[in-house]
Amino acid sequence: MTSTPPHPGRSRQDAIYRAGVFGRVPAVPTNFSELERAARQRMSKRAWAYVAGGAGAGTGIINNRAALDRWAIVPRMLRDTSDRDLTVELFGRRLPAPVLVAPVGAADLVRNGADVEIGAAAAAVGVPYIFSNQGSAPMEDTAAEMDNVARQAGREHAPRWFQLYWSTNDAVVTSLIRRAEALDCDALAVTLDTTQLGWRPNDLNIGSLPFAQAIGIAQYYSDTAFAQSVRERIAEARRSGRRPDMQLTLGGLRTLISLARRMPGSFLHNLVSPVPRASVETFLETYSRPSLNWDNIAELRKRTRLPILLKGILHPDDARRAVDLGVDGIVVSNHGGRQVDSVIGAADALVDIVAAVGDQTSIVFDSGIRSGADIFKALALGAHAVTVGRPHIYGLALAGRRGVTEVLQNLIAEFDLTLGLSGLRSIAELSTAALRPIPQV
Numbered sequence: 303m304t305s306t307p308p309h310p311g312r313s314r315q316d317a318i319y320r321a322g323v324f325g326r327v328p329a330v331p332t333n334f335s336e337l338e339r340a341a342r343q344r345m346s347k348r349a350w351a352y353v354a355g356g357a358g359a360g361t362g363i364i365n366n367r368a369a370l371d372r373w374a375i376v377p378r379m380l381r382d383t384s385d386r387d388l389t390v391e392l393f394g395r396r397l398p399a400p401v402l403v404a405p406v407g408a409a410d411l412v413r414n415g416a417d418v419e420i421g422a423a424a425a426a427v428g429v430p431y432i433f434s435n436q437g438s439a440p441m442e443d444t445a446a447e448m449d450n451v452a453r454q455a456g457r458e459h460a461p462r463w464f465q466l467y468w469s470t471n472d473a474v475v476t477s478l479i480r481r482a483e484a485l486d487c488d489a490l491a492v493t494l495d496t497t498q499l500g501w502r503p504n505d506l507n508i509g510s511l512p513f514a515q516a517i518g519i520a521q522y523y524s525d526t527a528f529a530q531s532v533r534e535r536i537a538e539a540r541r542s543g544r545r546p547d548m549q550l551t552l553g554g555l556r557t558l559i560s561l562a563r564r565m566p567g568s569f570l571h572n573l574v575s576p577v578p579r580a581s582v583e584t585f586l587e588t589y590s591r592p593s594l595n596w597d598n599i600a601e602l603r604k605r606t607r608l609p610i611l612l613k614g615i616l617h618p619d620d621a622r623r624a625v626d627l628g629v630d631g632i633v634v635s636n637h638g639g640r641q642v643d644s645v646i647g648a649a650d651a652l653v654d655i656v657a658a659v660g661d662q663t664s665i666v667f668d669s670g671i672r673s674g675a676d677i678f679k680a681l682a683l684g685a686h687a688v689t690v691g692r693p694h695i696y697g698l699a700l701a702g703r704r705g706v707t708e709v710l711q712n713l714i715a716e717f718d719l720t721l722g723l724s725g726l727r728s729i730a731e732l733s734t735a736a737l738r739p740i741p742q743v
Contacts, residue, residue: 358643
């Protein structure tokens with residue numbers, strides 16, 4: 303049983319128009335440009351810099367938009383589209399729509415309790431939320447609320463995946479995977495493109511790294527293996543007589559307060575405890591692994607029973623090698639243009655990767671989805687599903703859980719109407735025959 307109506311496009315339109323009779327308007331704008339504008343007005347400078355910013359000059363974000371805009375939809379007429387099927391099966395689970403909710407690290411910058419609220423909204427719509435290392439709540443807390451929402455909708459389980467950022471601490475990597483397995487995640491997506499942090503001027507220019515203030519590291523400080531490494535760090539510091547570098551500045555005081563508030567335990571205890579600072583320092587030293595390579599991926603198969611996807615594949619040769627290794631799927635992504643400036647647009651990469659391995663593995667498209675038409679194009683180009691990133695965070699900024707829910711409902715509704723108005727009844731009918739390349743001047 304899913305929570306999306308048989309005709310989500312018409313149902314969503316009807317709900318909005320009927321509410322409008324009584325002077326009520328949607329919690330979030332129904333088009334991306336207005337959604338983004340409204341969210342920027344609501345978000346803090348630090349939150350906007352982190353969420354909206356890209357690498358370097360931001361050309362990767364521009365390239366993502368241009369790559370999708372290179373294609374035009376060509377509708378066909380006089381076809382019966384009164385019944386439409388948006389469902390898709392991924393890794394043994396039938397989903398009501400080909401949409402997954404991507405994680406955005408440090409989303410607590412936007413709203414406290416962000417991960418729980420986002421996960422609950424995804425569960426209300428019936429689509430998966432992807433947990434991440436960089437979450438603002440332990441994955442167990444998010445999963446519990448997701449399942450609570452699912453049960454209220456008559457479903458026993460809310461679908462979810464886990465996205466792994468491969469730490470230099472292998473014990474933490476194994477622990478995170480075991481936690482994801484225990485929560486019945488449907489798949490494990492390994493982040494390949496963030497083995498080190500990209501050059502992000504929006505954050506750099508204001509000296510803002512959320513993780514340094516314990517924002518977005520709840521997955522770590524709730525992890526037993528990570529906690530052990532923190533204890534070892536503190537013990538070693540005591541043996542060596544090292545003292546933490548404390549600078550009595552207003553910014554330093556704010557950071558100390560942030561750590562005390564966000565870490566488990568009482569605020570007053572955390573103010574004087576070495577654990578919060580040691581946790582942040584341990585995270586910053588170990589969270590990324592620049593040495594990550596194909597041998598690690600081959601070895602991962604022995605460490606988990608979950609289906610494995612590789613996220614960040616942009617070159618067809620890498621896609622072929624992934625398939626040769628026996629991974630279960632590929633996420634075509636440039637991390638939303640946040641890691642490499644002037645990176646290839648994700649939809650351009652999708653075309654090449656589908657040509658190389660499209661009939662051999664599951665392909666998820668990430669980076670640049672802003673509308674139902676974008677979903678249509680990505681699936682027509684060969685993706686089996688898409689992820690949504692910045693739009694749902696903007697919904698969170700405007701209206702919390704309800705805002706995320708409405709953003710997802712709007713995207714699925716627009717996709718449903720675009721499919722029907724193009725003369726198609728199901729995802730299975732989507733192909734490049736529904737598109738035409740727009741001549742480049």
